[in-house]
Amino acid sequence: MxxxxxxxxxxxxxxxxxxxxxxxxxxxxxxxxxxxxxxxxxxxxxxxxxxxxxxxxxxxxxxxxxxxxxxxxxxxxxxxxxxxxxxxxxxxxxxxxxxxxxxxxxxxxxxxxxxxxxxxxxxxxxxxxxxxxxxxxxxxxxxxxxxxxxxxxxxxxxxxxxxxxxxxxxxxxxxxxxxxxxxxxxxxxxxxxxxxxxxxxxxxxxxxxxxxxxxxxxxxxxxxxxxxxxxxxxxxxxxxxxxxxxxxxxxxxxxxxxxxxxxxxxxxxxxxxxxxxxxxxxxxxxxxxxxxxxxxxxxxxxxxxxxxxxxxxxxxxxxxxxxxxDAVTVVADPPAPRPPARPVHGALRLEQVRFQYPGATSEVLRGVDLEVRPGETVALVGATGCGKTTLTALIPRLADVTGGRILLDGVDVRELALAELRTIVASAFEDPVLFSASVRENVALGAPEASDDEVRRSLRVAHAEEFVDALPWGLDTRIGEQGLTLSGGQRQRLALARAVLGNPAVLVLDDPLSALDVHTEVEVEKALRRVLRGVTALVVAHRPSTVQLADRVALLADGRIAAMGTHATLLAEVPGYRRLLSISDAATLA
Ligand SMILES: Nc1ncnc2c1ncn2[C@@H]1O[C@H](COP(=O)(O)OP(=O)(O)O)[C@@H](O)[C@H]1O
Ligand SMILES: [Mg+2]
Incomplete structure (x- = not known):
C-alpha cells in the first residue's frame, strides 16, 4: 500500500x-x-x-x-x-x-x-x-x-x-x-x-x-x-x-x-x-x-x-x-524536439551521469563518464546491483538521468523526439518479454509495418531463423503468454532479432546471455557476434566469452566507471576484474 x-x-x-x-x-x-x-x-x-x-x-x-x-x-x-x-x-x-x-x-x-x-x-x-x-x-x-x-x-x-x-x-x-x-x-x-x-x-x-x-x-x-x-x-x-x-x-x-x-x-x-x-x-x-x-x-x-x-x-x-x-511524467517529448544528427553515426557519450531512483535514499550512479565510439562494442561489467541495468535504461530514456547528460552524436537524448530516439537506439533486456502473439508480431514490435523479408533478415542475424522455421506455423506461430512455449535461449534470440529489426545505430543489451545453459549460450553468442557487427553497442556482460566480443570493457563500481580498457588489460591490471567474471586462475592460464 x-x-x-x-x-x-x-x-x-x-x-x-x-x-x-x-x-x-x-x-x-x-x-x-x-x-x-x-x-x-x-x-x-x-x-x-x-x-x-x-x-x-x-x-x-x-x-x-x-x-x-x-x-x-x-x-x-x-x-x-x-x-x-x-x-x-x-x-x-x-x-x-x-x-x-x-x-x-x-x-x-x-x-x-x-x-x-x-x-x-x-x-x-x-x-x-x-x-x-x-x-x-x-x-x-x-x-x-x-x-x-x-x-x-x-x-x-x-x-x-x-x-x-x-x-x-x-x-x-x-x-x-x-x-x-x-x-x-x-x-x-x-x-x-x-x-x-x-x-x-x-x-x-x-x-x-x-x-x-x-x-x-x-x-x-x-x-x-x-x-x-x-x-x-x-x-x-x-x-x-x-x-x-x-x-x-x-x-x-x-x-x-x-x-x-x-x-x-x-x-x-x-x-x-x-x-x-x-x-x-x-x-x-x-x-x-x-x-x-x-x-x-x-x-x-x-x-x-x-x-x-x-x-x-x-x-x-x-x-x-x-x-x-498525476504521477510525474518524467520521460516526455521535449517541447521542441531537435532533429538527430544526419547521417546517424551512433556516437554515444555519457557525461557525469547521475541517477537516483525516486524515493531512494542514495544515488545508484554517481558521475559515470563513458564513451562508445561509432561501431564500437563496449562491455559493461560490474557486481550485481551496481547499476548496470539502470545505466542501460537511461540511454533509450526508460528513465531520465538525475544529473549529467547522455549525448547521441553530440545531441542530448532529452532533446530528441522519443520516437526518433527509440528508432536510433534499440534495446534488449535481461528477461526477454514475449507477448501472446505470433513470432512475426513479436519481432516486429517496434516496426509493425516491417516486411517478411526484414523480419527474416533480423531473425537470421539473431541466429533464430532456423528454429522459427521449425515451429509448426513458422513466423505465424503464436507464442504463449510470456513466451512460455519457447526455451530461454530461443526467447533471447527473438529479443535480439527484435532489437536489430530496423537497423538501429545503437544497441543497448542488458545481459543478453543471462540464464542460458552452455549449449544455447554458444548459439546466442554466435547470434550476438553478428548482431554487434557495424553498430555502436553497450553490452552488459558477466561472462568472459561475452566480454571477449567487445572491443573495450568498462568496469562499473561505486556508481562510476572504475576502469576502462581491453579485456586483456583489465585482466592484467585490475585485481577484482578476474573475480567479477568468475575466471579461475587455471582458466586464464589455459
Ligand atoms: N525501481 C527501483 N527503485 C529503487 N531502487 C532500485 C530500483 N531498481 C533497482 N534499484 C536499485 O538500484 C541498484 C542497481 O540496480 P540494477 O541497475 O538493477 O543493478 P545491476 O543491473 O547492476 O544488477 C540496486 O541496488 C537496486 O536495488
Ligand atoms: Mg541487471
Missing part, C-alpha cells in the same frame, strides 16, 4: 472538479439531459396540484363536466414526464461512454510514458482496477448518480416550496423534519466514502495477487509456495470482506434513516392535515394534494442516501484516477 498514501488524504472533492476537462466537450448534451430530468420532475410535481383541484372542485361540488379537462391534464403531465425520462436516457448515453473512453485512453497513454521505476513501485493490479472498474464508476456518476443528486435535491426543495405555498403549516412541518434527515445522511456519506475507497484499493491489491500468481504459477508450484500464496490471497479476500461489511452496515443505517424519517413525515402530515380538515382550516383537496406531494418526494428523498453513497464511490474512484495521472 506504500504507493497509495493514507485513507484520510484521499477524499479530496477537487478530484471531481478536475473532471471538467472531460465533461466540457459534451456539456451541452449533459445539460440537456439534466434539463430533461428536471422538467420531468416538474411535470410530476404538477400532478398533485391538479389532484387538489379535482377534489376541491368537481368532486366536492359534484360537477362532472369539469372533471374531464383536469383528468386529461393529469394524463398529459404523466405522458410528458415519461417522454422526458426517455429523452434524458438517450441524451446521456453517448457523451458519458465517450468520457469514459477518453479517460481510459489518457490513462493508458500516461502509463506508457511513465518511467519504468513507476511500474516497479505501483502494483499492476492497482492500475488494472483503476483502468477498468473505477472508470465505470465515474461514468455512472456523470450519467446518473451525480445528475440525480442535483435533480433530486432541487425536486425536494421545489416540492417543499409548493407545500409551503399551498399549505404553509404542513410545509413548515415537512421542512423541519427534512433537516435531520439531510444532516444524518451527510454524516454517513462521509464515512461510506472512506470505506468505499478502502474497498477499491483492496480490490486492486487482490487483483495484483491474482495476476502475480498466474504469471508466476510455475515458480509458485515448483517451490511448493502454493499453500502460502493461497493463504495470502484468502487473507486479502477476508480484509476486503470486512470492508464490504462495514460498507453494508453504514448503508443499512443510512437506509433505515431514509425510509423511516419520510414515513414519519407522512404520518405527521396526515395527522395534522386530518385535524385541519376536521376543524375546517384546510380544504380536503389541499391536504390530499400535500400528501400526494410528499409521496412524490419519496423517491428523491429515498434515493438521496444511495446517490450520496454512489457519489462517494465516484469521488474515491476519481481520486484514484488522478493519483495515477
Amino acid at each position: 506504500n504507493a497509495l498514501g493514507s485513507v484520510e488524504e484521499m477524499s479530496s472533492r477537487g478530484a471531481l472538479g478536475r473532471l471538467g476537462e472531460y465533461v466540457r466537450p459534451v456539456r451541452a448534451r449533459l445539460l440537456g439531459s439534466g434539463a430533461a430530468a428536471l422538467l420531468g420532475m416538474l411535470a410530476g410535481l404538477m400532478i398533485p396540484l391538479l389532484i387538489q383541484r379535482i377534489i376541491d372542485g368537481p368532486v366536492a361540488r359534484g360537477d362532472r363536466s369539469a372533471l374531464v379537462p383536469l383528468a386529461l391534464g393529469v394524463l398529459a403531465l404523466g405522458g410528458l414526464e415519461a417522454g422526458l425520462i426517455y429523452l434524458r436516457r438517450v441524451l446521456v448515453a453517448r457523451p458519458t461512454t465517450n468520457i469514459e473512453k477518453r479517460m481510459r485512453a489518457d490513462l493508458y497513454h500516461h502509463l506508457q510514458h511513465l518511467p519504468v521505476a513507476f511500474h516497479d513501485r505501483w502494483p499492476s493490479g492497482q492500475l488494472l482496477s483503476r483502468a477498468v472498474s473505477d472508470l465505470t464508476t465515474i461514468r455512472l456518476f456523470i450519467a446518473f448518480s451525480g445528475l440525480f443528486l442535483v435533480v433530486n435535491v432541487l425536486t425536494v426543495l421545489l416540492g417543499l416550496v409548493i407545500l409551503l405555498l399551498t399549505a404553509p403549516a404542513l410545509g413548515v412541518l415537512a421542512a423541519i423534519m427534512a433537516v435531520p434527515l439531510v444532516l444524518l445522511c451527510l454524516r454517513y456519506q462521509r464515512r461510506y466514502e472512506l470505506a468505499a475507497r478502502l474497498a477499491q484499493d483492496q480490490v486492486g491489491d487482490l487483483a495484483t495477487t491474482v495476476e502475480e500468481s498466474t504469471l508466476g504459477i510455475r515458480v509458485l508450484k515448483s517451490f511448493g509456495h502454493g499453500p502460502r500464496a493461497t493463504r495470502r490471497f484468502l487473507a486479502q479476500a477476508r480484509e476486503l470482506r470486512r470492508t464490504e461489511l462495514t460498507k453494508a452496515r453504514l448503508n443499512a443505517t443510512m437506509w433505515a434513516l431514509i425510509i423511516g424519517l419520510p414515513e414519519l413525515m407522512l404520518a405527521a402530515t396526515l395527522a395534522t392535515g386530518g385535524y385541519a380538515v376536521a376543524v375546517g382550516s384546510l380544504s380536503l383537496g389541499t391536504v390530499v394534494g400535500a400528501v400526494t406531494i410528499l409521496t412524490y418526494l419519496r423517491w428523491p428523498l429515498d434515493s438521496l442516501g444511495w446517490l450520496l453513497a454512489e457519489s462517494g464511490k465516484a469521488v474515491a474512484a476519481t481520486t484514484r484516477y488522478w493519483e495515477v495521472r
